[in-house]
Amino acid sequence: MAYAEEKLLEEKVFKDPVHRYVHVRDRVIWDLIGTKEFQRLRRIKQLGTTYLTFHGAEHSRFNHSLGVYEIVRRIVDDVFAGRAGWNHDERLLSLSAALLHDLGHGPFSHSFEKVFQLDHEYFTQAIILGDTEVNQVLRKAAPDFPKKVAEVIAKTYKNKLVVSLISSQIDADRMDYLQRDAYFTGVSYGHFDMERILRVMRPKEDQIVIKKSGMHAVEDYIMSRYQMYWQVYFHPVTRSAEVILTKILHRAKFLYERHYSFKSNPVHFYSVFKEDITLEDYIKLDESIILYYFQMWQEEDDPVLRDLCARFMNRNLFKYVEFDPAKEYKKLTELYKLFEKAEIDPEYYLVVDSSSDLPYDFYRPGEEEERMPIQLLMRNNEIRELSRESEIVDAISGKRRTDHKLYYPMDFLRDDSTHKETKQKIRMLLEIENANDESK
Incomplete structure (x- = not known):
């Protein structure tokens, strides 16, 4: 066979806990789960820093x-x-893509990507196509299977249709x-x-459609x-x-670029800081590695790195106020100057x-994200876009909601042992003199 x-x-x-059981009968799927690149996902949380807000959110990309x-x-x-409308020959491809779709996520995924300008989808493809255990399994299925x-x-x-199963x-x-x-x-x-x-999904040409009854x-x-968002x-x-x-x-990258002498050298970050990260180095990164450095950097001489790491590890987070940068840019400029004056x-x-x-x-053709x-x-076999039939969906279609917050260290601003008048001005501008502690 x-x-x-x-x-x-x-x-x-x-x-x-969600689906009761996950069933595996295909040898290819079982072997993919056993690869070291897939097992790495156990060490990356699905929701990044959300566990600091909802303490149960410790689940991993592996679970997902x-x-x-x-x-x-x-x-x-x-x-x-x-x-x-469904080609059974696409079955294993669909299952493999579903299983591996998040393979390239890094530690604290989106924050990490944003700082170092990385793309998890690029690394997902690189792991699938590169010199990896995942690639070896996929190639055993067919030489062109990793590419597909x-x-x-x-x-x-x-x-x-296959794409839409995991991306629509x-x-x-x-x-x-x-x-x-x-x-x-x-x-x-x-x-x-x-x-x-699931019961009302149907394959139709190159897309999934939903029966009107659903x-x-x-x-x-x-x-x-x-x-949820x-x-x-x-x-x-x-x-x-x-934040x-x-x-x-x-801060760690800034210090590295200025040849700061770390007590705990960030060897796992070197290629990231140099913007020359290899696939091998990327796969070695997970959240246990990141948290190790954050723990050790609490002992660093640099006061900013030391303080920020202590805040993260001990959940001494920044407080926030509602803020509209478009309307309040003058206030932001003034606050910036006052923070500098207060040596923050x-x-x-x-x-x-x-x-x-x-x-x-x-559908809006030509947009950056189509x-x-x-x-x-429909019952007469006609296909109609959802918002044309649903008043609820029509009411929110195309309506982008945006929210802005301004974050700051309340403890620094409450400490009047230095720069008392300047900090009072900052508190007045932020209107936090009698603010509730809303971050707990």
Whole structure:
């Protein structure tokens, strides 16, 4: 029997808190899970710094990747199998891409990427195509199989139906992380009737369509996503932790470039600081490595690096106020000068952070991020875009919501042992003299 078609003698299952069980019968999938590159995902949290806000959010990219695989397995084996419009030959490709779609995420994913201008999708493809255990497994299935998997993840694969399983406005990736993140954070926002959505999915030409009878379940899914973004993903306390994390990495790179003598040399960061990171170096990075340095850097001579690391490790986070940089730029300039006068480096201790989300959009060709809309399959076999049928979705379509916060160290501003008058002015400008401690 060809390796690509080989089944395990006995089905393997992973007990899962969201899907109850994750089922593995394909030898290729089982071997991919066992590779060191996939096992690395156990050491990268799915929600980055969110555990500092919601203490249960300790789940990993490994958990999530298995969940996405399981949803796609249910779709292709239980819903699409035998239907016109679905090619069974694409089954293993779909399962492999679902399992490996987050393979290239780095530690504290998005913050780390932003500081060092890295792209997890690039590294996902590099791991799949490079000299790795994952590549060896995929090549055993077929010489061109790694290339096909990489193309699905890059959204360039010829069969857009396969791509849409893990990358669309209603895909297995989102359906897993909304439910999984809701479960581990303990909130109720991310729950929706996934079983209903799966039952009404249909393969149609180069896309997934949803039977009209399932429209209300899709509405619920979209509103769940909207609530999760604003109540969990963009939570201001989580963003405070991300601000500090980002500033630690900036400060460490700044010191390295100025030949600062670290007590704990950041050897794992050298190629990142030089902007010449190899795939081998990247794979070695995980959150245990990052947190080791943050722990050690609390003993550094540099006061900024020392303080920021202590804040992150001990959850002494920045406080925040609502702030509109477009309207309050003069205030920001004044605050910047006052921070400098008070000998509090505004580069690290006065930070505007913005979050923005577009919960649903119809197709706008030519835009930087072209969003394929959710299509409904009507009873007469006509296909109609979701917002044309749903008043709820129509009300939020194309409407981007943006939120701005200004972060600062309250403890520094409360300490009147130095620069008392200047700090009083800062507090007056920030209107925090009687502010509640809202970050706890």
